Amino acid sequence: MCKIIIFIVFIFASINSYSQELKDITWIENNLGNKIQVEGETIKTFSILQRMKEYKIPGVSIAIVKDGQIVYVKGFGIANSNSKTEVTVNTLFQAASISKPLAALAALKLVEQGKIELDRDVNTYLKTWKIPENKYTSEEKVTLRRLLSHSAGITVHGFPGYNQKENFPTTIDVLNGKGKSPSVIVDTIPGSTWRYSGGGYTILQQIVKEISGMELNEYMEKVIFPEIGLNESTFQQPLKGVKLSLASCAYNEKGKLYEGNWHNYPETAAAGLWTTPSDLAKYCIHIQNIQSGKIKGILSKELVFQMLTRQKNNSGLGLGLGRNGDSLLFGHDGKNAGFTNLLLAFANKGDAIVIMTNGDNGSLIIEEILRAASTFYGWNIRNYIKLKSIFLEEKDLTKFTGKYSYEISGKTYFFKSKIRKGKIVFSFRGKNEQIQLTPLGITEFIDSEEGTTIDFKLNDKGEVVGLDWDKQWKVTKIN
Numbered sequence: 001m002c003k004i005i006i007f008i009v010f011i012f013a014s015i016n017s018y019s020q021e022l023k024d025i026t027w028i029e030n031n032l033g034n035k036i037q038v039e040g041e042t043i044k045t046f047s048i049l050q051r052m053k054e055y056k057i058p059g060v061s062i063a064i065v066k067d068g069q070i071v072y073v074k075g076f077g078i079a080n081s082n083s084k085t086e087v088t089v090n091t092l093f094q095a096a097s098i099s100k101p102l103a104a105l106a107a108l109k110l111v112e113q114g115k116i117e118l119d120r121d122v123n124t125y126l127k128t129w130k131i132p133e134n135k136y137t138s139e140e141k142v143t144l145r146r147l148l149s150h151s152a153g154i155t156v157h158g159f160p161g162y163n164q165k166e167n168f169p170t171t172i173d174v175l176n177g178k179g180k181s182p183s184v185i186v187d188t189i190p191g192s193t194w195r196y197s198g199g200g201y202t203i204l205q206q207i208v209k210e211i212s213g214m215e216l217n218e219y220m221e222k223v224i225f226p227e228i229g230l231n232e233s234t235f236q237q238p239l240k241g242v243k244l245s246l247a248s249c250a251y252n253e254k255g256k257l258y259e260g261n262w263h264n265y266p267e268t269a270a271a272g273l274w275t276t277p278s279d280l281a282k283y284c285i286h287i288q289n290i291q292s293g294k295i296k297g298i299l300s301k302e303l304v305f306q307m308l309t310r311q312k313n314n315s316g317l318g319l320g321l322g323r324n325g326d327s328l329l330f331g332h333d334g335k336n337a338g339f340t341n342l343l344l345a346f347a348n349k350g351d352a353i354v355i356m357t358n359g360d361n362g363s364l365i366i367e368e369i370l371r372a373a374s375t376f377y378g379w380n381i382r383n384y385i386k387l388k389s390i391f392l393e394e395k396d397l398t399k400f401t402g403k404y405s406y407e408i409s410g411k412t413y414f415f416k417s418k419i420r421k422g423k424i425v426f427s428f429r430g431k432n433e434q435i436q437l438t439p440l441g442i443t444e445f446i447d448s449e450e451g452t453t454i455d456f457k458l459n460d461k462g463e464v465v466g467l468d469w470d471k472q473w474k475v476t477k478i479n
Contacts, residue, residue, distance in 0.1 A: 025064065025072045028376050032368040036448040038438050039388045048076050051368060056255030057359035059087040059248055063277035064373060068288065068350030070281050079248040079358065081257060090232060092239075092247045093356040094262065095273040095280070096334030097158075098343050099235070100201055102283065103269035104148055104318025105224050106208045106216060108299055108307065111144070115211050118145040118306075118317075125207050129172045132185055140190040144207070147200040148318050149311035153188040156181050156199030159271055161263025161337050164238070168266045171206050175199075179266070194313035198270035205269035216268050227298045228286045233275040235268045247274060250338020253360040263337045271336055277354035284345040284352035287330070291347055308347050329381070335363075342366050344381065351377065387446065392439045399464050400424050400456055406475045414478075 032046045052060060059079050064072040075087035095102070110116045116125055121141035123130045131142050136153055146152035160180050162168060169179035177183030184199035205216050212219045217235035225233055234243050250262040265271040290297040290304045299307070307317040308330055314321050322329040331344035340362025345352030353373050355366045371382040401417050401424070415428045424445060426435040435452070437445035443456040455468040466476045 025376070028064075028369065028372045029074075031372045031375075032365070033372075034449045034451070035367070035371060035382070035385055036446060036451045037384050037386045038446070038448045039386065041389070041438065041448065046368075048365070048369065051365050052077050055359070055361045055364045056251070056253065057357050057361050057365055058251050058255060059091070059358040060362075060365060060369075061087055061089065061091060061093060061277050061356045062369065063281040063354045065281050065284055065345070065350060065352035066377070068285055068294075070278060070285070073278050073281075080261075081249065081251075087248065087358075089278060090246055090276060092232065092234075092243060092274040092276060093341065093358060094250070094265075094271075094334075094336045094339040095275050095356075096271050096336035096339050096341060097198070098275075098280065098332045098334040098341055099269060099271050099273035101318040101332050101343075102220070102224075102233070102273055102275075103201060103204065103208075103216060103235075104307075105298060106212075106219050106269075107144055107148065107204050108303055108317065109223060110208065110211050112299055112303055116144060116207065119143050122147065122203065122207055125210055126203075127210055129175055129206055131203065134186060136186045136189050140192070142186060142190050142203070144204070145311060145317065146190050147204050149194075149315040150196050150200060151191055151194050151312035151315070152197070152200050153186045153190040153192065153195075154184060154197040154200040154203065155187050156184050156202075157196055158198045159265060159267045161265050161271070163258075163263060164260035168237075168264065171202060171209070171266065174202055174267055175206065191312075194315060198267060201270040202267050205267070208269075217272075224298065229282050230275070230279040233273060233279045235272050236274070237266055237268050237272045238264045239274060243274065248339075248358040250336070251359045252338060255359065255361075258338045262339075265336065271334075277356050280343050280354040280356075281352060284343065284354070285350065288345065288347065288350050288352070292350075340366065342370065344370070346379075351379065385451070387438075387440060387448075389438045389440060390442075392442075394419055394422060396442075397422075397424055399462075402464070402477055403479050404467070404475050405478050406469070406473060 030047045032051050033044055037043055048060060059077040061075045063070055073089045075089055075091055077087050079085045079087045079091045111118055120143060122144055142152045173179055175184045184202060208216050208219055220235050239247055250258040286297050287304060289295045290301055293301060307319060309316060310321055319330045320332055326348050328347040329344060330347050334341040338360055339358055341356040343354050355369050374381040397419050401419060403414060403416055405412055405414050415426050417424055417426055424437040435447050437454055438448050439445050445454040452470050456464050457466045459465050464477050469475055
C-alpha cells in the first residue's frame with residue numbers, strides 16, 4: 001500500500017511539475033520582439049499571433065524538447081483558409097530541406113547493414129542511371145559521404161516543385177533534366193569544395209531505390225519511421241488518403257493561398273517530406289539518445305558520431321553543424337513554396353526546438369520564436385543586441401532631413417527624411433512603410449525594429465550629401 005501511495009504522489013508531482021513548466025513556457029508565446037534593444041527605449045514585445053498577423057503567416061506549429069522530453073507542442077492559426085481548418089499538433093507541414101537529414105537515415109541504414117559504403121564510388125551501386133563521367137570524376141569519385149555533406153561537386157541547388165495539374169517526372173527524369181530543373185551532373189572535382197546540392201540528394205534517392213528495391217517513401221515507412229516512432233510523417237508525393245486531410249496549405253509572402261493549395265516535390269529526399277514538429281522532435285531525441293549511449297537506435301553510436309562530425313564546411317552527414325564540444329548543435333532549415341521551417345538541437349544534451357510555418361515569410365517569426373526560446377532556456381543560440389543611444393536635439397537633426405534617392409537594377413527610387421517627435425523618420429512614396437531611426441552617434445543611426453544601420457555622409461562643410469544603408473547601399477541626398 002505504501003508503494004502505491006508513493007507511486008501516486010510521484011505521478012501527481014510529475015503532472016504538477018509539467019503543468020508549471022508548460023505555464024512558464026507560455027512566456028515564449030508572448031515575448032517575441034526585435035533583436036535590437038536600445039537602452040532607454042521601451043522594449044516592445046509581441047505575441048506569436050500578433051507577429052503572424054503582421055508578417056502575413058497564416059499558421060505556425062512548434063515543438064520544444066527539454067532534457068530529452070517533449071515539453072511543449074502547440075499549433076497556431078489557420079492551416080486551410082478555404083475550409084477554416086485550424087493548425088493543430090497533428091497538422092502536416094512540408095519539411096522542405098529538413099527532408100534531407102531524414103532521408104540521410106535511409107542511406108546510412110544501408111551503410112550500417114553493409115549494403116553500401118560511405119567512401120566508395122556510388123556509380124558502383126547505380127544500375128539504371130549513372131553519374132555521367134567527365135574530367136572531374138576522372139580525378140575523384142562521387143561517394144555517399146560527399147553526397148551527404150554537399151561536397152560531391154554535384155549541380156542543382158534546389159527544386160521549384162509542381163502544381164497539382166502538372167505531370168510528375170520520375171527520379172531519373174529529374175536527374176536527366178527532363179523536369180523543371182537542369183541535369184544533375186558533376187562540374188567540379190568531387191571533395192574539393194562545399195556547395196549545397198539538392199541534386200546530390202536526388203542521386204541518394206535513386207541509390208536507396210537501387211539497393212533496397214523500394215522507393216524512398218516505402219523504405220522510410222517500412223524500415224526507418226517505425227524504429228524512431230514517427231507516426232505522422234511521410235515522403236509520399238503527392239499525398240493521398242488520410243494524410244491528405246491533415247496537410248496544411250501553402251501561402252505566399254502576401255499571405256495568399258498558392259494555386260492548388262501547395263506544390264508537390266518528386267525530389268522526395270531533397271524536399272518531399274510531410275511531417276509535424278512533434279515527429280521531428282522525436283527524431284532529435286532519438287539521435288541525442290544514440291549519441292549519449294542511452295539507446296541502441298536506428299544507427300550505431302559510431303555512425304551517429306560520423307553524422308555529427310564536420311565533413312566539409314559546417315556539414316555533417318545529412319545535417320548542418322554549429323559550435324563545438326558540449327555545445328555542438330545539429331539541425332537544418334527548410335524552404336519550399338509556402339513553407340518555411342527550422343530544426344535545431346543540441347547533440348550532447350537533450351534540448352531541441354522545431355518551428356514549422358505555412359508562409360513564405362516564416363523566417364521572420366522563426367527568428368523571433370527562436371530568440372525567445374533561447375532567452376527562456378539560456379541556450380545562447382540567438383541573443384538580443386543591446387545598444388546605447390545618444391540624445392540629439394532637433395536642431396542637430398535638421399541637417400538630416402530632405403529628399404534622398406537610390407537605384408536598384410537601373411531604376412531610381414526616392415524617400416523623404418523628416419523629424420517626428422524628436423526622431424528622424426524615413427517615409428517612402430507610395431508605401432505605408434516608415435522607418436524611425438535611433439541615434440547611436442553624431443551621424444550613426446539604427447532602425448531598432450529591423451536592425452538596419454544608417455551612416456550619414458558629410459562633405460567638408462558638414463552638409464549631408466548621402467548615406468550608407470546597412471554598410472552596403474549608397475544613397476544620395478538630392479535636396
